[in-house]
Amino acid sequence: MRECFQFESMSMLDHGNDIREWYLDLKRVTMGLKPEKTWQLPSWIHSSEIRKHIEATDDQIVELYQVYHDCGKPMCRTVDRCGKQHFQDHAAVSKQRWIECSDGSSEALQIADLIGMDMDVHTLKAADVDEFTKRHQALTLLLTGLCELHSNSQMFGGTDSTGFKIKFKSINKFGFRIVSFLES
Numbered sequence: 490m491r492e493c494f495q496f497e498s499m500s501m502l503d504h505g506n507d508i509r510e511w512y513l514d515l516k517r518v519t520m521g522l523k524p525e526k527t528w529q530l531p532s533w534i535h536s537s538e539i540r541k542h543i544e545a546t547d548d549q550i551v552e553l554y555q556v557y558h559d560c561g562k563p564m565c566r567t568v569d570r571c572g573k574q575h576f577q578d579h580a581a582v583s584k585q586r587w588i589e590c591s592d593g594s595s596e597a598l599q600i601a602d603l604i605g606m607d608m609d610v611h612t613l614k615a616a617d618v619d620e621f622t623k624r625h626q627a628l629t630l631l632l633t634g635l636c637e638l639h640s641n642s643q644m645f646g647g648t649d650s651t652g653f654k655i656k657f658k659s660i661n662k663f664g665f666r667i668v669s670f671l672e673s
Contacts, residue, residue: 505556511636531661533668542628554603561586580608610634622667
């Protein structure tokens with residue numbers, strides 16, 4: 490993971506650690522503390538469901554998921570003729586790689602499941618939101634997705650870029666639906 494790069498100067502491992510730092514800052518925000526990072530935050534982040542979820546979640550499982558969610562990217566990396574890298578089916582490859590390297594405990598399998606579902610919140614379609622919401626991992630995936638979006642923002646040209654705004658609009662809209670469903 491140290492030899493494979495998310496972009497320019499950020500290795501996959503650095504990327505995982507960066508997402509973890511964003512998440513820890515997000516936890517501070519949900520507790521009413523001032524953020525250390527510059528966020529574009531959705532209004533649903535301050536809901537009681539989010540706060541309850543963060544407080545009840547096994548932080549070690551979430552940390553290992555966030556740091557190692559792309560552990561399979563080096564195995565599925567390809568570069569096209571234009572020099573752009575691709576990571577075909579990297580979530581499934583990363584899940585399998587995690588399983589191969591883990592101790593097989595129930596915690597390791599929970600992490601593997603999160604890794605395997607990591608891209609789901611980014612590729613979610615409106616018709617699939619209700620089904621996604623039924624997963625007990627939905628809020629962990631949603632919050633991590635928000636952190637991934639911010640961590641990757643420099644790849645899109647910053648938080649003012651069209652790419653970031655499109656991705657944020659999507660995660661904001663689906664996050665609102667997910668949290669509203671859980672609050673009802």
